[in-house]
Amino acid sequence: MFSLGQENISTSPASTKGPVKYGELIVLGCNGSLPTGDKGRRKSRFALCRRNKANGVKPSTVHSPGTPQAAKAVNNKEQHSISYTLSRAQTVVVEYTQDSNTDMFQIGRSTETAIDFVVTDTLPGGHGHADGQTVQSTISRFACRIICQRNPPYAARIYAAGFDSSKNIFLGEKAAKWRMQDGQMDGLTTNGVLVMHPRHGFSQASKPGLWREMSVCGNVFTLRETRSSQQRGKMVDPESNELVDGSLVDLCGATLLWRTAEGLAQTPTVKHLEALRQELNAGRPQCPVGLNTLAFPSLRRKDVVDERQPWAYLRCGHVHGYHGWGGRRDPEVEPECQERECPMCRTRGPYKPLWLGCEAGFYVDAEPPTHAFVPCGHVCSEKTTAYWSQIPLPHGTHTFHAACPFCIEPLGGESGCIRLIFQSPLD
Structure with a gap:
């Protein structure tokens, strides 16, 4: 199995068998390894394991446009924040605070150290991956993030967009965004992060579920007319952003399969x-x-x-x-x-x-x-x-x-x- 390879991971206090594994992401179209070989953070499958030190974050303070606190939050490289640009003169900034109960893993096309799993466009036919210099990629540089609970049952939740090296997420004027009833902001990324949860788990009885879009705050929506439409779909309240064994995550250029640790234990080797x-x-x-x-x-x-x-x-x-x-x-x-x-x-x-x-x-x-x-x-x-x-x-x-x-x-x-x-x- 592949281990994280970027940051030290902790072993289970109740087991000496190795790190606590939340699950793995497997890139569709790779059949066991990348055509050019698995190297560093760029590989065909990626194990999410409990870190030595929690690095999860959760939303805290919402700063109104134009306030000194908003500018301070964006400029503070030790502080995670998401900026929602409403117009050239108006940007709402949501400050995020550390969460000692979760670990965060980020996926995207960027090779910056903020990205744990580097994913590039997959070409049909197993002929390799598109070269970002010659083919315009549709995968976001900071595509999504997965937040895992550090304690059982180790729930893994997915959110659109990832934080850059300055710990910021910027949603520009053209991105779909809105204010929720509780005062928090939410939005969608340019090409979106789509998720499909299978029915009846990932087994012989599995049936495909419906494709949904995940928002920056982890809310679930029906699909937009096209990937980059500024009009969001309808919110699907009863559904969750929690990944289940067999969930598919589409980043518009590459599709990933999520397998839980329990599911992998039942899978042929x-x-x-x-x-x-x-x-x-x-x-x-x-x-x-x-x-x-x-x-x-x-x-x-x-x-x-x-x-x-x-x-x-x-x-x-x-x-x-x-x-x-x-x-x-x-x-x-x-x-x-x-x-x-x-x-x-x-x-x-x-x-x-x-x-x-x-x-x-x-x-x-x-x-x-x-x-x-x-x-x-x-x-x-x-x-x-x-x-x-x-x-x-x-x-x-x-x-x-x-x-x-x-x-x-x-x-x-x-x-x-x-x-x-x-x-x-x-x-």
């Missing part, structure tokens, strides 16, 4: 996935045409096509070895996108190499890999493919579509996944 791979290979599946034995490559070699690599026709599910025939050449279609005709059943469809899903945190059960996502060819359990193919993930600023969690490639076909049909050896 990489060791278990490796055992399933070996068991699958021990069955010596064969290419029904070439009769050569097929084998899934090791999890470490998850991106290199092997000569014994299983390939599949993803409309019918028949598994073969690679062969170069059966396709009709269309000069206007990329070779990897051209459809092939299955020699077993004559069904035409995508013909792709199969890859095992290596990120154990995406699995809703520990069952064998029997199904593949269409059209990327990532393989995992039936219930896992069924769950993810139901989830509309945010795409761009106003659309949603189901995607493979291992590579974020949009799903196609009738159901987004297919049961694989392996040919057993004839001897």
